[in-house]
Amino acid sequence: MTPLLWKDYQKEVPDNHYFFVRSCIRQTFFPGAEAALLDILRNSLGLDIFEDRRHTTCTGIAYHCDLVPLETIMTVIARQLSLMTEAGYRHLLVSCVTSFGIYLEMLDMWQHHPEMLEQTREALWKSTRRTFELPTALVHTSDLIYHLRKPIADRSPHRLVDKSTQRALRVVDHVGCHYAKIFPAGGFGGAEFPSVLSGLAETFGGEMVDYPERRHCCGFGFRHYMLQENRGYSVSNSRIKFESMEAFAPDLILTNCPGCNMFLDRWQYTLAEMSGKTYDGEGKGIPVLSHEELAALMLGRDPWTLGLQMHQVQLEPLLDKIGIAYQARQKYSMVEGVAGVPREPGVLKVSFE
Amino acid sequence: MASLLSQLKDDIRFSEGLSACMNCGICTAVCPAAAYFDYDPRRICQLVQTGEEQELEKLLKGEEIWMCGQCLSCKARCPRGNVPGYLIQSLRKLSQQSGLFIHSSEGRKQIRLKRRIGHSILETGYCVHPLMVEPETHPEQGPVWIWALExxxxxxxxxxxxxYGEGEGGLRKMAPGVLNELEAIFEETGGLRFWEAIERGAEELKLNQES
Known part of the structure; x- marks a missing residue:
């Protein structure tokens, strides 16, 4: 058996100059997360991150619903790369974990089947008159936040510590399956020892909990979530994770995949409505944050500009533990004043006054 | 007409996904879909390796190939480097291309998925966007989602x-030229022909129901 070498689980991440591509799911459910990411990278750290408004969905969700042929998604990816090439960049920064897996898969297939690369170049030229170069670095946004964790922590006024007791907050992570299960060498820690989120939480002073179902899928299942009658698959798999982490009384679930972030938030509400059970013992649920949301909070960004009021499990209990100040009245205020608040769920507690 | 096996072999994911399965069953042991559905990737690998046409046809007409959630946990764990998830992708493609998908209730759901997600790609440039996630069909999104959409x-x-505004940034409205390029790619690479095959299946289904 091939020995496991530590260097096989490391990843080279360039320090600067990225072409950025967005996530359909993150733009839909967590718009503040991508805005905060760009703000941190560009304004807090002074990096060069370029976005071209002509980039589109990678079609990854449709591909994994088996609606898009391989040759088609390959050429859509090639078009994204042509925009990167045109702008003079070779480092690709990807917001979505499904997309990240798609890019890894296409690059792998082109490496092992160079004839497919030539066919893709021909198809892209015929359809759009575009050409492209391959990226020299393929980086998920969680890779870059992990790579920059020390400069971020150095600028942070907060730590992942209960301010009143000085107890390190307990963090459970959930790394999206397509981050490193398909191509382990593409992610920090590979499929076996994922460190991209745990390393971030520990840098901020948190305590990682290695719960039994840490590697289990959140249950997206692509077609299974997209079809209403199949969603039992999705909620059942998230439930396996909640049941597994419950005994460790986590303060926070940390994710790097936009879909996982949404499911681990929303299914807690659904399970509470279905069974009356929450997984925190107090009826409030376990707060869920993505890597950008956590980094933004630690850097002192306003929780409501970050969009945390769009989570169903409320974040105030976590903000209070860390000692992050926020204006409760601003939570639901819009340009023209407060325009109503969300209805209270039947079981999950969402107001704490 | 080419055999089903030879058509499967035309899909690179078939040869990438299955070369020397020894039927150890690790894929089934780690598979979230196998724990939830009556689904067994080990059995599918074994059956496909026999290459028997009648068995392949039954598989392509059946429910089982539609159970996989494509998490690809099987790829990380197979000791022989096989990828049952890739094999499933190639089987699902052939099931739709050949029209056999209409024989299973899970297969027939591809018609709805194509008209929803597929069309969204060419109409908006996104697979998913907020207005697609209607609260009536997404009760699991909770009251916060109703509020967010309001x-x-x-x-x-x-x-x-x-x-949905013009210009830069998240959820921007895609320019017509961008959407035209996407459609041209789908036309050139067989994406639109593939969707026509799904619609032919839908038409056949309608005729069968009428008769």
Whole structure:
């Protein structure tokens, strides 16, 4: 058996100059997360991150619903790369974990089947008159936040510590399956020892909990979530994770995949409505944050500009533990004043006054 | 007409996904779908390796190939480097291309998925966007989602999104030229022909029901 070498689980991440591509799911459910990411990278750290408004969905969700042929998604990816090439960049920064897996898969297939690369170049030229170069670095946004964790922590006024007791907050992570299960060498820690989120939480002073179902899928299942009658698959798999982490009384679930972030938030509400059970013992649920949301909070960004009021499990209990100040009245205020608040769920507690 | 096996072999994911399965069953042991559905990737690998046409046809007409959630946990764990998830992708493609998908209730759901997600790609440039996630069909999204959709642009723009506006940023409206390029790619690479095959299946289904 091939020995496991530590260097096989490391990843080279360039320090600067990225072409950025967005996530359909993150733009839909967590718009503040991508805005905060760009703000941190560009304004807090002074990096060069370029976005071209002509980039589109990678079609990854449709591909994994088996609606898009391989040759088609390959050429859509090639078009994204042509925009990167045109702008003079070779480092690709990807917001979505499904997309990240798609890019890894296409690059792998082109490496092992160079004839497919030539066919893709021909198809892209015929359809759009575009050409492209391959990226020299393929980086998920969680890779870059992990790579920059020390400069971020150095600028942070907060730590992942209960301010009143000085107890390190307990963090459970959930790394999206397509981050490193398909191509382990593409992610920090590979499929076996994922460190991209745990390393971030520990840098901020948190305590990682290695719960039994840490590697289990959140249950997206692509077609299974997209079809209403199949969603039992999705909620059942998230439930396996909640049941597994419950005994460790986590303060926070940390994710790097936009879909996982949404499911681990929303299914807690659904399970509470279905069974009356929450997984925190107090009826409030376990707060869920993505890597950008956590980094933004630690850097002192306003929780409501970050969009945390769009989570169903409320974040105030976590903000209070860390000692992050926020204006409760601003939570639901819009340009023209407060325009109503969300209805209270039947079981999950969402107001704490 | 080419055999089903030879058509499967035309899909690179078939040869990438299955070369020397020894039927150890690790894929089934780690598979979230196998724990939830009556689904067994080990059995499918074994059956496909026999290459028997009648068995392949039954598989392509059946429910089982539609159970996989494509998490690809099987790829990380197979000791022989096989990828049952890739094999499933190649089987699902052939099931739709050949029209056999209409024989299973899970297969027939591809018609709805194609008209929803597939069309969204060419109409908006996104697989998913907020207005697609209607609260009536997404009760699991909770009251916060109803509120978020009611706020719409006010809320999204407060969070830095462009929310269907012209120009830059998240959820920006895609320019017609961008959507034209996407459609040209789908035309050139067989994406639209593939969708026509799904619609032919839908038409056949309709005729069968009428008769």
């Amino acid at each position: 706020q719409g642009a006010d809320l999204y723009r407060r969070c830095g999104s462009n929310y």
